[in-house]
Amino acid sequence: xxxxxxxxxxxxxxxxxxxxxxxxxxxxxxxxxxxxxxxxxxxxxxxxxxxxxxxxxxxxxxxxxxxxxxxxxxxxxxxxxxxxxxxxxxxxxxxxxxxxxxxxxxxxxxxxxxxxxxxxxxxxxxxxxxxxxxxxxxxxxxxxxxxxxxxxxxxxxxxxxxxxxxxxxxxxxxxxxxxxxxxxxxxxxxxxxxxxxxxxxxxxxxxxxxxxxxxxxxxxxxxxxxxxxxxxxxxxxxxxxxxxxxxxxxxxxxxxxxxxxxxxxxxxxxxxxxxxxxxxxxxxxxxxxxxxxxxxxxxxxxxxxxxxxxxxxxxxxxxxxxxxxxxxxxxxxxxxxxxxxxxxxxxxxxxxxxxxxxxxxxxxxxxxxxxxxxxxxxxxxxxxxxxxxxxxxxxxxxxxxxxxxxxxxxxxxxxxxxxxxxxxxxxxxxxxxxxxxxx
Numbered sequence: 001x002x003x004x005x006x007x008x009x010x011x012x013x014x015x016x017x018x019x020x021x022x023x024x025x026x027x028x029x030x031x032x033x034x035x036x037x038x039x040x041x042x043x044x045x046x047x048x049x050x051x052x053x054x055x056x057x058x059x060x061x062x063x064x065x066x067x068x069x070x071x072x073x074x075x076x077x078x079x080x081x082x083x084x085x086x087x088x089x090x091x092x093x094x095x096x097x098x099x100x101x102x103x104x105x106x107x108x109x110x111x112x113x114x115x116x117x118x119x120x121x122x123x124x125x126x127x128x129x130x131x132x133x134x135x136x137x138x139x140x141x142x143x144x145x146x147x148x149x150x151x152x153x154x155x156x157x158x159x160x161x162x163x164x165x166x167x168x169x170x171x172x173x174x175x176x177x178x179x180x181x182x183x184x185x186x187x188x189x190x191x192x193x194x195x196x197x198x199x200x201x202x203x204x205x206x207x208x209x210x211x212x213x214x215x216x217x218x219x220x221x222x223x224x225x226x227x228x229x230x231x232x233x234x235x236x237x238x239x240x241x242x243x244x245x246x247x248x249x250x251x252x253x254x255x256x257x258x259x260x261x262x263x264x265x266x267x268x269x270x271x272x273x274x275x276x277x278x279x280x281x282x283x284x285x286x287x288x289x290x291x292x293x294x295x296x297x298x299x300x301x302x303x304x305x306x307x308x309x310x311x312x313x314x315x316x317x318x319x320x321x322x323x324x325x326x327x328x329x330x331x332x333x334x335x336x337x338x339x340x341x342x343x344x345x346x347x348x349x350x351x352x353x354x355x356x357x358x359x360x361x362x363x364x365x366x367x368x369x370x371x372x373x374x375x376x377x378x379x380x381x382x383x384x385x386x387x388x389x390x391x392x393x394x395x396x397x398x399x400x401x402x403x404x405x406x407x408x409x410x411x412x413x414x415x416x417x418x419x420x421x422x423x424x425x426x427x428x429x430x431x432x433x434x435x436x437x438x439x
Contacts, residue, residue, distance in 0.1 A: 039105070043112055046070065054164050057120045058157050064116025065153040071109040072146060078102055117149065123156040123417055124149060159417055163424070167208045174210025175432040178439055180246045180273045181212040182431065183238065185231065187253025187411075188324050189307060191220045191314055198252075200412025205424040211431055214238050214247070216255065219316045221307060223323040224254070224336060228261025232268040239271045246273040248439050250430075252411050253383075254328060256280025256350075256390070260340055269343035273439045275391070276430065277350045279380055279410050282337065283387040284330030286376045287368045291325055333387075342391070347439065351430075352388025353397040355381045356404030362414060365406050380407040397421065 046066040053059045114132075117124060128149060135145035186198045192215040197203060203213050218230040235247055249272060251259045256277030262268040263275065281288075291300060304321035311319035326332055342348055355361050358369040365381030376384035385396065398404050399420035408414060412423050 042070065043067070043109065053157070053161055054168070055160065058160050058164075060116050061120040061153055062157045064113045064120065065150055065157065067109055067113030067116065068146060068150050068153075071106060071113060072143070072150070074109065075106055078106065114149075117153045121153050121156055122415055123152050125414075125416070128152060156417065163422075166425075167205075170209065175435065176206050176428060177210030177212075178248055178431060178435045180248050180439060181214055181238070181242070181244050182206065183214050183216065183235065183247040183249045185216040185218075185249060185251035185255035185259055186220070187251075187255045188328070189220050189311070191311075191316070192217050198411060200415050201424055202412050202427045205428060206431055209428055209432075216251075216258075218258070219311075219319065220314070221311050221316060221319040221321055221324040223320065224257045224261050224327040225265070226320075226323075227254075227258035229266050231258055232262040232266035235262065235268045235271045246271050248272075248274045248276070248431075248434055250276045250278065250427075251280065252278045253280055253407065254324065256282070257327065257333070257336065260342075261336075263343050263346055264340045269345055272343070272346050274347040274349070274434060274437075276434075277348075277388075277390055279352055279383055279388065279407050280350065280390065281328055281333060281383045281387045282350070282390045284333040285328045285383050285387065286330070286372045287382050288325045288328035289330055290368075290371060292322075292329060347437070348391025349393040349395075350388055350390040351395045351397065351410070352383070352385060353380045353405035353407070353410050354378050354385060355406045356398065357402040360403050361406045362408060365408065380405065380410070382407045397426075 046063045050059050050062045050066075053062060118129060132145050132149055135141045184199055184203065186192060190198050192198060203211075207213060216231055216234055218227055218234060222230070238247060239245060249259050256275070257280060259268075259272075259275055259277070263272050291303070300322075307321045308319045327336070355365065355369055358366045360366075361369050361381040369379060369381045372379040372382065372384055376386070378385045388394065388396065397410075399418065401419075403418060403420075405418065405421055409416070409418060409421075409423065
């Protein structure tokens with residue numbers, strides 16, 4: 001309530017300041033100077049209440065969002081005042097000079113706000129930024145674009161502030177401090193990079209709550225067998241160097257198959273306490289069958305050559321696109337399941353998700369979703385619902401409406417706050433549950 005009241009007062013002060021500078025420009029009255037002081041102060045600190053926000057980036061974003069709201073209302077109110085002046089007194093030189101001065105003040109307020117949110121907002125995606133720039137040139141339409149930007153950034157400040165408060169309130173509890181450290185294992189065609197995390201904002205959130213995290217650091221495009229061999233060596237390396245004894249594995253997509261291979265075929269079972277597979281195609285991925293058996297040979301070999309060349313530049317020593325995709329087909333996965341029994345000493349569980357509409361999946365998921373749905377039913381953009389379950393416990397996730405939760409959303413690939421699903425908090429509770437079970 002205080003914030004809303006302060007915002008209303010600021011809108012009125014900026015409007016009065018703009019009108020006073022504009023309409024009273026030629027007169028040089030004292031009111032102009034008096035109102036210009038709070039106007040300038042608001043440009044520096046739109047709302048002192050935002051100083052309570054612990055995160056500096058969010059403080060700047062909150063201030064920028066409020067400046068845009070002030071600009072929106074002040075433009076409407078001061079525009080009405082100038083229109084009244086014109087209709088009442090007619091066109092005059094003071095009116096023209098004042099109008100120019102008012103435009104400069106309002107433009108300053110706008111750019112002050114838009115630069116702040118463009119620089120600091122995470123949820124304001126590339127699409128919204130481009131739309132904001134293009135629509136800024138179209139009268140009336142630019143107002144709707146501005147309202148959309150304000151809505152996104154204000155929601156981001158609200159949600160991220162609540163997240164920070166929650167983390168601070170439970171920091172001492174270390175609810176993610178499991179007995180054994182976490183090993184996060186990526187899927188196919190990605191690598192573990194130091195400055196570009198495959199798992200988005202998830203690892204930092206887990207570490208805030210006490211988790212100790214390691215990464216697979218294996219090549220991104222190999223057969224399940226070769227990836228399993230690399231991961232088994234990595235698991236033994238971690239346990240030997242740290243003395244932790246075992247690890248809790250959370251593996252995404254093909255990484256789940258790779259880890260099952262490491263556990264069963266390459267001697268990693270004694271060093272693994274639990275395996276949680278996330279959106280793993282345990283019974284195959286129809287899109288892999290499409291690429292190998294339906295797609296034109298030229299397209300298949302072009303993709304393979306392009307991926308292999310790119311992955312070599314990114315650090316893979318022996319990337320093999322065809323081998324990786326082949327092991328994701330339905331036939332290969334069923335054969336793998338027959339030959340890969342679960343280790344009795346390891347706790348297995350799985351997670352899957354559902355994308356509700358193709359348009360809400362980022363490329364190429366928006367392309368693959370309808371193909372998989374046509375042949376295999378509901379899916380996350382790549383993997384069908386029937387392919388996810390594995391182990392003694394399985395969770396199937398989605399949200400209401402058209403959005404859903406995609407294959408990439410489950411690793412926070414786009415760093416997007418999805419209404420109805422907090423991916424970071426989901427993993428916090430997932431790991432907290434592992435801790436409760438003694439892992």
